[in-house]
Amino acid sequence: MIDVIHAVPRTLAAKVWDDHLVVAGEDGTPDLIYIDLHLVHEVTSPQAFDGLRLAGRPVRRLDLTIATEDHNTPTVDIDKPIADLTSRTQIQTLRNNCAEFGVRLHSLGDIDQGIVHVVGPQLGLTMPGITVVCGDSHTSTHGAFGAMAFGIGTSEVEHVLATQTLPLIAFKTMAITVEGSLRPGVTAKDIILAVIAQIGTGGGQGYVLEFRGSAIRSLSMEGRMTVCNMSIEAGARAGMIAPDQVTYDYLFGRPHAPTGADWDAAVAYWDTLATDADAVFDAEVFLDANVLEPFVTWGTNPGQGVSLSDSVPDPALIIDPNERASAERALHYMDLTAGTPLKEIHVDAVFMGSCTNSRIEDLRLFASIIKGQKKADGVRVMVVPGSARVRIEAEAEGIDQIVKDFGAEWRFAGCSMCLGMNPDQLAPGERCASTSNRNFEGRQGKGGRTHLVSPLVAAATAIRGTLSSPWDLGLQTAGLGTDSNTAGGNA
Amino acid sequence: MDKISVVTGVAVPLKRANVDTDQIIPAVFLKRVTKTGFDDALFSAWRQDPDFVLNNPAFAGGRVLIAGPDFGTGSSREHAVWALRDYGFHAVLSPRFGDIFRGNSGKQGLVAGEISESDLVALWAAIDAQPGIEASVDLVAKTVTIGDFAVPFLIDDYTRWRLLEGLDDIGLTLRNEARITAFEEHREAWRPRTIPIQPVQPIQPIMINDGAGE
Numbered sequence: 219m220i221d222v223i224h225a226v227p228r229t230l231a232a233k234v235w236d237d238h239l240v241v242a243g244e245d246g247t248p249d250l251i252y253i254d255l256h257l258v259h260e261v262t263s264p265q266a267f268d269g270l271r272l273a274g275r276p277v278r279r280l281d282l283t284i285a286t287e288d289h290n291t292p293t294v295d296i297d298k299p300i301a302d303l304t305s306r307t308q309i310q311t312l313r314n315n316c317a318e319f320g321v322r323l324h325s326l327g328d329i330d331q332g333i334v335h336v337v338g339p340q341l342g343l344t345m346p347g348i349t350v351v352c353g354d355s356h357t358s359t360h361g362a363f364g365a366m367a368f369g370i371g372t373s374e375v376e377h378v379l380a381t382q383t384l385p386l387i388a389f390k391t392m393a394i395t396v397e398g399s400l401r402p403g404v405t406a407k408d409i410i411l412a413v414i415a416q417i418g419t420g421g422g423q424g425y426v427l428e429f430r431g432s433a434i435r436s437l438s439m440e441g442r443m444t445v446c447n448m449s450i451e452a453g454a455r456a457g458m459i460a461p462d463q464v465t466y467d468y469l470f471g472r473p474h475a476p477t478g479a480d481w482d483a484a485v486a487y488w489d490t491l492a493t494d495a496d497a498v499f500d501a502e503v504f505l506d507a508n509v510l511e512p513f514v515t516w517g518t519n520p521g522q523g524v525s526l527s528d529s530v531p532d533p534a535l536i537i538d539p540n541e542r543a544s545a546e547r548a549l550h551y552m553d554l555t556a557g558t559p560l561k562e563i564h565v566d567a568v569f570m571g572s573c574t575n576s577r578i579e580d581l582r583l584f585a586s587i588i589k590g591q592k593k594a595d596g597v598r599v600m601v602v603p604g605s606a607r608v609r610i611e612a613e614a615e616g617i618d619q620i621v622k623d624f625g626a627e628w629r630f631a632g633c634s635m636c637l638g639m640n641p642d643q644l645a646p647g648e649r650c651a652s653t654s655n656r657n658f659e660g661r662q663g664k665g666g667r668t669h670l671v672s673p674l675v676a677a678a679t680a681i682r683g684t685l686s687s688p689w690d691l692g693l694q695t696a697g698l699g700t701d702s703n704t705a706g707g708n709a
Numbered sequence: 710m711d712k713i714s715v716v717t718g719v720a721v722p723l724k725r726a727n728v729d730t731d732q733i734i735p736a737v738f739l740k741r742v743t744k745t746g747f748d749d750a751l752f753s754a755w756r757q758d759p760d761f762v763l764n765n766p767a768f769a770g771g772r773v774l775i776a777g778p779d780f781g782t783g784s785s786r787e788h789a790v791w792a793l794r795d796y797g798f799h800a801v802l803s804p805r806f807g808d809i810f811r812g813n814s815g816k817q818g819l820v821a822g823e824i825s826e827s828d829l830v831a832l833w834a835a836i837d838a839q840p841g842i843e844a845s846v847d848l849v850a851k852t853v854t855i856g857d858f859a860v861p862f863l864i865d866d867y868t869r870w871r872l873l874e875g876l877d878d879i880g881l882t883l884r885n886e887a888r889i890t891a892f893e894e895h896r897e898a899w900r901p902r903t904i905p906i907q908p909v910q911p912i913q914p915i916m917i918n919d920g921a922g923e
C-alpha cells in the first residue's frame with residue numbers, strides 16, 4: 219500500500235491566510251498578505267489618499283477597490299446639500315479623491331450606495347476564500363462568506379491602496395460552536411449577543427472567531443453576516459463561517475459573482491476551505507442554541523446583555539471589581555435600577571438599521587411583526603435600509619407601506635442612528651431599542667441610552683412601547699424567525 | 710519618501726521642556742481631511758504670542774528644530790509630525806522624545822535625533838550668538854554642526870537606514886514588488902474585481918446628487 223502523507227490539519231482561517239502569503243515573515247517579522255478586496259468610505263480614507271498624493275503613488279489595483287458614502291449621509295432630503303460642514307467636506311473629499319485616482323464610487327443617490335458592509339455582499343464582491351479589508355471595524359461582517367475580513371486604520375488604508383498588501387502577524391483562532399435549533403422568535407442577533415455576554419468584550423482579543431455547529435449552519439447568509447458583524451464587539455480581529463450551499467446560493471448570479479467555468483473552479487476550491495477534522499484551535503467556546511431566548515443589553519458595552527425575560531442585574535453580585543464598577547457606572551448612565559424586569563423598561567425610540575441588521579431579510583422580519591399594527595404612542599420608530607438597493611427591494615415588496623402604516627419613518631440608506639454622524643440622533647436621556655451593534659455611552663447621540671436587540675425584538679418593542687419579545691405579542695408565533703433560520707438565498 | 714543624508718537650514722531654538730503633541734498641534738485641527746496644510750496649526754497657541762521664537766524674523770524658514778527635553782510626548786496623533794514637516798522642519802533634536810512621536814517621525818521622513826543635555830545648552834548658546842545661523846544634520850556621520858561646533862546625536866540604526874534609503878512602510882513593502890507581481894500573476898480568475906462594472910443591472914442614478922461643494 220502506498221503511504222499517504224497527510225498535510226498538517228488546518229483551520230479555515232489558516233487556509234485563507236496561507237493562500238494569500240506573498241512573503242513569509244522570519245524571526246517574528248510580519249507576513250506580507252495579499253488583499254483581494256478593499257472597501258473604502260469617506261471617514262477613514264481622506265489622509266490615506268493624501269498620503270498617496272504626497273508620495274506620488276497611484277492606487278495599485280483600482281479593480282480591487284470600491285468606495286461608497288455611508289457614515290455621514292443624511293437619510294432624508296438626500297437631494298439637498300448636506301447641512302453639517304464636516305460631513306459635507308468628508309463626502310466631497312471622497313468624491314474628489316475617487317475622481318482623481320479613478321476609484322469606483324457609489325455616491326448618495328446612486329442605486330448601489332449604502333453601508334459599505336451591505337454593498338460588498340449585495341454586489342457579489344464578497345466571496346469565500348478571499349481577504350477583505352476596510353477602514354472600519356465591522357469589516358468582520360464579510361467573514362460570513364468564509365472570507366478573512368478585518369478592519370484597518372488610515373495608514374493601513376494607504377498601505378493597501380499603494381501595495382494591495384499588508385504586513386501582518388497571524389491571528390490566533392477560536393472555535394465558537396453553537397449546536398441545536400433556535401426556537402421561533404430567536405435569531406442570529408440573539409446568538410451573537412449571547413456569545414459576547416459569555417466571553418466578554420475582550421474575550422476574542424487577538425483571535426479570529428470561527429462560528430460553527432448546527433445552529434450556525436441553519437442560518438441564512440443575512441443571519442451569518444449579523445453574527446460575524448459583531449465578532450468585533452467580542453474584541454476579535456475577525457469572524458468566519460465556512461462556506462456551504464447556503465453561501466453559494468446567495469452568491470450565484472450576483473453582479474460580480476464568478477460565472478461559467480470560473481464559478482465551477484471557485485466552488486471546487488471553496489469546498490476545500492472548511493476546517494479539517496483534526497485541526498486544533500487555540501481556544502474553544504460552546505453555546506446551546508436550544509435554550510437561547512431573545513436577548514437584550516442593559517449596559518453600555520455589548521457584553522452587558524441578558525435574556526429579555528431576566529431582570530437588570532445587581533452589580534453587587536459581580537465578583538470582579540472592575541466588572542462591578544463598570545456595571546455600576548453603566549446602570550447609572552442607563553438610569554436603571556437593579557432587579558427591574560427588562561420587560562418593564564419603556565423606550566422613547568426604536569432604530570431598525572445598521573450594518574448588523576439592515577438587509578432585506580432583516581426588514582422582512584421586522585415587517586412580519588408590525589404588519590397591520592400601530593406603533594406605541596410616544597415612541598419614535600425609524601427604519602433605515604442598509605443600501606439603496608435594499609430600500610428599492612423592500613419597496614417592491616410593500617415593506618415601506620407596512621412601515622408607514624405602522625406609524626414609523628421610512629428612510630434613505632446609510633449608517634444613520636447607528637452612530638449619529640448625520641442628524642439621526644437620540645436626544646439626551648432618550649432610550650432606544652436598536653438593532654445596531656454598539657451601546658456605548660453617547661454612541662447614538664449625546665446622553666442617549668441604547669439597548670441592543672434583534673429586528674424581532676425591535677418590532678415587538680415598537681408595538682408595546684416597552685422592551686418586548688415577539689413572544690409577548692400573543693400572536694401566532696409559529697414560524698417566527700424561520701426566515702433567519704433557514705437557507706435564505708434571495709439572490 | 711525622499712532619501713535624506715544631510716539636512717541643512719536655519720536652526721530654531723525651542724527653549725521649552727515637555728512639549729506634548731497637544732502643544733505641537735491642538736486637537737481642533739484633527740478634523741481636517743488632508744495630511745498637509747498643517748503648517749499654520751504648528752504650535753498655533755504659542756504663535757499668538759509675538760515673542761514666540763517662530764515669530765522672530767531671524768528664524769524664518771526654520772528647518773532644524775532644537776528643542777528641550779521630552780519633546781513629542783502625549784497623544785499618538787501623526788498630525789504632530791505632519792505639522793512639523795509642513796512648516797518646513799526636516800530634523801528635530803532633543804535630549805528625549807515621546808516614543809510614539811519618535812516612531813511616527815521615522816515613518817514620515819522627519820529626523821528625530823537625541824542629543825545630550827549639555828550639548829543642547831551649547832547648541833542654544835551658538836544660536837543665541839548668531840540668530841538665524843544654519844545647522845547641518847548629517848545622518849551618515851550622526852552629527853549636528855553649527856558653524857565649526859559639532860556634536861553627535863543618537864538615532865536607531867533601523868530608522869536611520871530607512872531615512873537614508875528614503876523608505877516608509879509602503880516603500881519597504883514595495884521592495885517586494887517583484888513578489889507581489891508574481892503573486893498577482895497567479896491570482897485565480899474567479900476572485901473579485903470591482904471593475905469593469907458588469908451591467909447585470911445598469912447603474913443609474915435614482916436621485917440627483919446633493920450637489921455639495923459644487
Ligand code: SF4
Nearest residue numbers: 356572573633636637
Ligand atoms: S452601520 Fe454603524 S457599525 Fe456599521 S459601518 Fe456604519 S457606523 Fe459602522
